[in-house]
Amino acid sequence: MALFLEQLLNGLTVGSVYAVVALGYTMVYGVLRLINFAHGELFMLGAYLGFTLLVATGLGGALPLGLALLLLLLVVMGAVALLGLVIERVAYRPLRRANRLTAVVSALGVSIFLQNGAMLLWGPRYRAYPAWALPEVRWTVAGLHLSLMQVVILAVALVLMVGLYLLIQKTMLGTAIRATAIDHDTARLMGINVDRIIQFIFFIGPALGAAAGVLLGLYYRQVHFTMGWIYGLKAFTAAILGGIGNIPGAMIGGLLLGILEMLGAGYLSAAWKDAFVFMILILLLILRPTGLLGERVAEKV
């Protein structure tokens, strides 16, 4: 039972990071029907930028730690969001009317570009987040070990997810985004600037991905230029698991994927955990072909 709870907590922590990354995939997909394969790379760049800023500024000396981390997150999110805008302009916008797979290959090209750019900038070796970034504090609650790191990650991820949910469901902008996701042309008739909405999506998505990158860097302490592939693939899987294009689906998918992965690692074997995750995914898709919360899209005849 202790192992179960322990792994459940670890799974929730990692899963909440997956969920935040998955939101970026699912939002872009919802509005553009595009699998943005470069999203994992933006997550990786977020992790690297966080690393560089932490090391370069020696953050935490002058400011209280909480404020310093918040500032760090905001700066990294802003920088990566701007990059997201540039990528949309250069690699995706010219392809909006082309075949869907064309944009997918363009995204894969951007992904290779960013990955190798990161390798050139930061080197091919693993870089380690400084140990002083967050103090090692642990509590034991009812036999369960809880670290400050996990609390911070869960809290930040929760704030981001709730914030996004409120933005999408309760504001004018969110309504416009949902309208655009349903039908570009009709949205345009309603006076919505669809290009602006798409730009906004490419601003918010990468910002979320970058935040997740910093969180994961803090958690696992190491960053590598190939991490975008691996975590990107997992987050994308999470988005599919929940039903792609569906925002609550991405959140649930991310958490579920993290939990399944950690339970698989704890009870089966760490070497097989990735295979285990994908087996669950395929089984689930066989039973529910559009993911957990995915809607059955009516066939246009």
Place this chain on the structure above:
Amino acid sequence: MGVSDGRLASDARLAGAGSQVEGPARALLMAALVAAGGALPLVLSDYWLDVAIFWGIYALLGLSLNLIVGEVGLFNMGHTAFFAIGAYGTVLLNQAWGLSLWLLMPLSGLLAAAAGYGLSRPIIHLRGDYLLVATIGLNEILRVTLVNNPWGLTGGPNGLILLDQFTVLGRRLDDPAAFYYLVWGVVGLVVWALLRLQHSRIGRAWNCVREDEVAAEAMGIDVRQAKLLAFVLGAGLAGAAGTLYAAKMVVVSPESFTFMEAVILFAIVVLGGLGSIPGVLVGSAAMMVLPEVLRDFAQYRMLFFGAAMALMMVFRPQGLWPSRRWSRQLTGEREP
């Protein structure tokens, strides 16, 4: 779009009108291309001959994936799984019974085709991106399995070594020139067969499914059967290419069959032009030869490669050599 006689006639007329060279000139051009290809080993260094060999193997893989992604429009981003099954099957069967590679090529094709049938059957009904992630998943499961070395069969991360080689009258075909002729001979045969297939009833049915499943169903095409057939044929062809790959590489290991490899195959098909056989040849040249040309840029090589991939799509969204049927649809022209 119906598969009627009128369609057949107009398609033939359009095919004639669309190409710049016709009749004897076209035959002459083909002969010149074949002669140039045949003379290549005389002028190329062993290094570039190796590049040409890999180009040929990836052209085969691209052609096999084109059946699935290009002709039927099924998003398969786990195609390396079948390639891996062919390569591993070749080595294992050769080790176990010492079968000749000439026999193993069709045999690993059959093995991969059977695997393709078994693996795609439960997921073939998935739509678009859900199928894409399911195939990625299959590929990852297979790769993890290969790494974890079940029952000591796959040799773990180090992989397996193929001791045998293709032989003709007792002569091993392991010098680059001989292997080059072998690979491109197979490519030629496959291209010829696929061109026939493209113009057959099956090929037309596939394209019909790609354009509109509901209309295809209404035309009396068994959509599920058509999709499965494409998957099985594509998987089988990739498996046969696996034998060539194993013979070329000698060492077969899991790192040759990663997600990145599947991405490259996918890019070959889209870059060349979906459903276009010459497109696959051009696309695989771009993906295989371009990185070699960029070798001068040393560590910036892959950076340029990624940028080139995105830019090629931005400037030629229809692919480098689009299929005629497909290009008409992209430019918004009405189907004949």
